[in-house]
């Protein structure tokens with residue numbers, strides 16, 4: 001089946017360390033001119049779409065805001081579509097945007113787990129746990145176990161969410177890569193099937209595995225977090241491996 005759309009990872013694929021990867025803007029313009037539907041993705045759960053758009057523009061990359069999908073955006077869309085009221089750990093930066101949705105501390109439809117360190121204490125965690133035991137859906141904004149800062153490793157959202165899964169025996173719904181919830185949101189936005197799409201990214205564990213879950217082909221770039229031989233380490237193999245996004249148009253001719 002011919003390719004009609006592309007889902008492109010942002011960090012490490014189109015830019016890295018606040019710099020646009022050489023050739024990225026030209027490739028995006030060319031793909032657009034050739035008629036491909038484009039969507040751009042990141043697992044960020046602590047920025048609104050507008051904040052993310054401003055950041056990407058500040059790097060010198062001009063992308064339409066409605067084509068950008070993050071863990072925060074997919075979570076918002078999921079709650080809105082299902083008309084869910086929520087409680088839980090909402091990242092502070094998202095509060096204005098989520099104020100459109102109903103926050104319910106008594107009988108919420110779901111418990112949201114995102115990055116909000118100030119919201120974590122035993123009594124709040126225990127309260128969220130009880131809501132899950134009473135049938136509220138556990139929503140995991142992103143599944144990262146830990147992340148690194150200059151001072152060392154830190155607990156990430158996925159680790160907090162795993163505690164609730166362990167305690168309650170209920171599996172959470174993940175709103176970020178590599179979850180199919182995340183990729184299906186972009187497919188429905190493009191009105192395309194997975195087989196009509198190519199996913200491009202620098203991370204086998206999130207981008208390639210996510211692509212395989214929706215039946216899409218995938219292209220791994222050797223930029224960003226890519227490490228030598230990454231493509232051989234996972235059971236999921238990318239359809240192609242290219243040096244950088246600049247080589248994407250050529251790779252698409254042979255996919």
Ligand SMILES: [Mg+2]
Nearest residue numbers: 009011012202
């Ligand atoms: Mg990446």
